[in-house]
Amino acid sequence: MSGVAVSKDHEDSPRAQEDLVVLSGVNKHFGALHVLQDIDLTIGRGEVVVVIGPSGSGKSTLCRTINRLETIDAGSISIDGKPLPAEGRELARLRSDVGMVFQSFNLFAHKTVLENVMLGQIKVRGTEKKAAEAKARTLLERVGVAAQAEKYPAQLSGGQQQRVAIARALAMGPKVMLFDEPTSALDPEMINEVLEVMQQLAREGMTMVVVTHEMGFARSAADRVVFMADGRIVEQASPEEFFSNPRSDRAKDFLSKILHH
Ligand SMILES: Nc1ncnc2c1ncn2[C@@H]1O[C@H](COP(=O)(O)OP(=O)(O)OP(=O)(O)O)[C@@H](O)[C@H]1O
Numbered sequence: 548m549s550g551v552a553v554s555k556d557h558e559d560s561p562r563a564q565e566d567l568v569v570l571s572g573v574n575k576h577f578g579a580l581h582v583l584q585d586i587d588l589t590i591g592r593g594e595v596v597v598v599i600g601p602s603g604s605g606k607s608t609l610c611r612t613i614n615r616l617e618t619i620d621a622g623s624i625s626i627d628g629k630p631l632p633a634e635g636r637e638l639a640r641l642r643s644d645v646g647m648v649f650q651s652f653n654l655f656a657h658k659t660v661l662e663n664v665m666l667g668q669i670k671v672r673g674t675e676k677k678a679a680e681a682k683a684r685t686l687l688e689r690v691g692v693a694a695q696a697e698k699y700p701a702q703l704s705g706g707q708q709q710r711v712a713i714a715r716a717l718a719m720g721p722k723v724m725l726f727d728e729p730t731s732a733l734d735p736e737m738i739n740e741v742l743e744v745m746q747q748l749a750r751e752g753m754t755m756v757v758v759t760h761e762m763g764f765a766r767s768a769a770d771r772v773v774f775m776a777d778g779r780i781v782e783q784a785s786p787e788e789f790f791s792n793p794r795s796d797r798a799k800d801f802l803s804k805i806l807h808h
Pocket residue numbers: 577580582600601602603604605606607608609
């Protein structure tokens with residue numbers, strides 16, 4: 548495959564031992580727009596993959612295909628060895644293996660923070676209320692918003708709401724967490740508090756796919772950077788290698804633009 552550089556470092560990484568998420572020959576169109584083109588991507592258990600690239604390159608769509616919020620036209624996706632079906636009950640079950648955190652927090656406005664984090668567990672996993680509450684409180688503690696448990700989302704800052712959204716996604720016990728520009732709707736002073744929670748998850752060995760414009764996070768937390776342009780994975784490498792020695796003209800151009808901003 549021309550134009551694709553796979554880092555050796557990554558293959559040697561002790562964190563990426565076993566394939567957890569495998570996309571093979573994934574293609575997706577929106578009408579005439581070929582938004583994902585022949586995507587082959589394997590994410591190891593415990594690996595943190597940061598996806599970057601110009602606006603409109605297909606990063607969000609890639610993220611959304613991994614839990615089939617978007618259908619695909621061709622190719623296959625499997626999680627932990629199980630192929631992701633296009634629809635049906637099995638899909639709903641497998642989806643709970645994938646925690647998703649979006650740009651906007653999407654919390655239920657009329658439920659408390661605690662209820663927001665409990666809900667999915669009770670509905671999807673059938674967890675008992677008491678156990679769900681205990682787990683939710685532990686998770687809220689972990690993301691640093693335990694003191695806000697009885698409040699409503701609107702009473703929290705954006706950074707706190709996003710941390711609740713992370714706790715809610717974690718409550719399902721996902722095997723992989725997807726983050727789609729989780730800090731881009733936040734005021735600058737709140738970005739770090741969310742990135743820190745993500746850093747902590749990364750250190751704890753959570754498998755993560757993160758679409759972000761936060762290059763500091765990519766440098767410090769990623770095991771691998773995947774660079775996309777025009778619906779393709781143009782190159783992928785360790786952050787050290789990618790940021791110091793991007794191979795493609797597209798990546799060089801992208802980096803010179805964002806780093807001079
Ligand atoms: N539901 C949709 N229907 C039609 N076109 C879409 C839809 N969702 C995304 N697109 C288009 O697909 C392309 C890829 O979008 P996507 O959001 O995946 O890119 P992105 O790399 O995440 O961009 P950004 O960094 O701006 O969020 C864009 O041209 C976008 O306009």
